[in-house]
Amino acid sequence: LMSIPYALSSEHIYKARIERIDGEKVTPTVRYTLAPGEHTVTVSPLLDVEWSPDLVENPQNRMRTRNLKLNMESGKTYQLAVKVDVEASVESQLDQSYWSPFVYIVLED
DSSP states (O other): OEEOSSOBGGGTEEEEEEEEETTEEOOOOSOOOOOSEEEEEEEEEEOOTTTOTTSOOOGGGTTOOEEEEEEEOTTEEEEEEEEEOTTOOHHHHHTTTTEEEEEEEEEEO
C-alpha cells in the first residue's frame, strides 16, 4: 500500500497522506506491507501549493480524514490518490467535500 509517487496536476489528482491502517496510527513511510484481506485505510489530502495556489492545506483542517475499505490481494501494490475540486467553493473547503480518496492503480508486484 502506498500513495501515488507524485501529483498529476492536470487531472487534479494529488498524493494521499496515509494516517491510519485498521485504526492504528502509522509512521510516515513510502510503502506499507499488509496481509491480504480487508483493511480500512484512513487518509488525508497532501496538497501542493505550486499546483493549486487557491487550495492550500489549512493547519486547522489537517486532520480531516476519510476512510477507504480495501480488499487487498497478495502480490499487489495499491496506490492511493486524492481527487480534488480545485475550483471548490469556500463552503466545500470548509466542510471538506472538495476532495475524495480512491485507488488510483493496482500494480502486480
